[in-house]
Amino acid sequence: MTSEEKQKIAFFLDTAEDVLRDGHRKDRPDYLFIDDSPTPDHASHIEKTPESSGEKKDISMAPEFLAESPRLDGLELLAAEIHKCAACQLCSTRTKAVPGEGVTNPLVIVIGEAPGADEDRTGQPFVGRAGQLLDKMLAAIDLSRETNCFIANMLKCRPPENRDPRPAEISACVPFLDRQIDLLRPRAILCVGRVAMHGLLHTTEVIGKAHGQWTLYRNIPFFPIYHPSAILRDDSLRRPTWEDLKLFRAKVNEIV
Ligand code: URA
Numbered sequence: 001m002t003s004e005e006k007q008k009i010a011f012f013l014d015t016a017e018d019v020l021r022d023g024h025r026k027d028r029p030d031y032l033f034i035d036d037s038p039t040p041d042h043a044s045h046i047e048k049t050p051e052s053s054g055e056k057k058d059i060s061m062a063p064e065f066l067a068e069s070p071r072l073d074g075l076e077l078l079a080a081e082i083h084k085c086a087a088c089q090l091c092s093t094r095t096k097a098v099p100g101e102g103v104t105n106p107l108v109i110v111i112g113e114a115p116g117a118d119e120d121r122t123g124q125p126f127v128g129r130a131g132q133l134l135d136k137m138l139a140a141i142d143l144s145r146e147t148n149c150f151i152a153n154m155l156k157c158r159p160p161e162n163r164d165p166r167p168a169e170i171s172a173c174v175p176f177l178d179r180q181i182d183l184l185r186p187r188a189i190l191c192v193g194r195v196a197m198h199g200l201l202h203t204t205e206v207i208g209k210a211h212g213q214w215t216l217y218r219n220i221p222f223f224p225i226y227h228p229s230a231i232l233r234d235d236s237l238r239r240p241t242w243e244d245l246k247l248f249r250a251k252v253n254e255i256v
Contacts, residue, residue, distance in 0.1 A: 090157035096123035102150030114155035141249035193227030
C-alpha cells in the first residue's frame with residue numbers, strides 16, 4: 001500500500017472518530033506514512049512490464065490480441081517442429097525444411113510433392129519456375145497465397161536431386177501435413193501432381209485419368225491436377241488444366 005493510501009484511510013478513521021466524539025480533537029496524532037515494499041515472495045512474481053518500468057512500449061509489432069490463436073499458435077508450433085524434424089534421412093541433406101505458407105484461414109490448401117532446389121534454399125514452397133506458373137494458375141481463378149490459400153507440400157524436405165519420395169519418407173512426413181489440414185480447415189484441397197496424389201490417396205491411378213475428378217481426403221473435397229513442372233515440359237497439358245481449374249473454382253464457389 002502506498003503512503004498516500006494509508007494517509008487517506010487514517011484521515012477517514014480520524015474523521016469517523018471525531019464524529020463519534022462529536023467534535024474535532026485538538027490532539028490528533030501525527031502520522032508518518034511510508035510506502036510498503038513488496039515482500040520478497042510477492043516481488044518475485046511481479047514481472048516488470050514496460051508500463052511499470054516507465055519504458056516506452058514498442059507498438060511496431062502487432063499486439064498479441066490480434067493473433068488468431070490457437071490456430072496461428074498451432075501452425076507456428078508445428079512449423080517449429082518441422083524445422084527440427086529428424087524423422088527420416090532427408091533431414092541430413094536438406095538446407096531448410098519448408099513447412100508451407102499462406103493465409104491461416106484458407107479457402108483452399110494447395111498440396112505439392114516436395115520442395116525443389118529453390119524451396120530448399122529459401123524455406124518457402126513453390127518459389128521456383130514451377131511455383132511461378134502455379135501462382136499464375138491460381139491467380140486465373142482468383143486464388144493466391146496472399147489472400148485465400150495455404151501452399152504446402154506432401155514432403156517438407158527436398159529429396160536429393162529431386163528424386164521421387166520414398167514410402168518411408170512419405171509416412172514420416174504426411175502426419176505433419178494432416179495436422180496442418182486439421183488446423184487450417186480449408187474448404188477444398190487442390191492436389192498438384194501425380195506424386196502427391198499417389199502418396200496421399202494410396203492409389204496408383206494415372207494422373208491422366210484422375211485429374212479433374214473429385215474425391216475426399218480427411219473428409220475435405222480433394223481435386224488433383226497436373227503438376228506445373230509437367231505443364232512446363234508439355235504444353236499440351238495447359239488446356240486440360242485450365243478446364244480443371246475452372247471446374248475446381250466452380251465447385252469451391254458452390255461450397256462456400
Ligand atoms: N514442386 C513442388 O511440388 N513443390 C514445391 O514446393 C516446388 C516444386
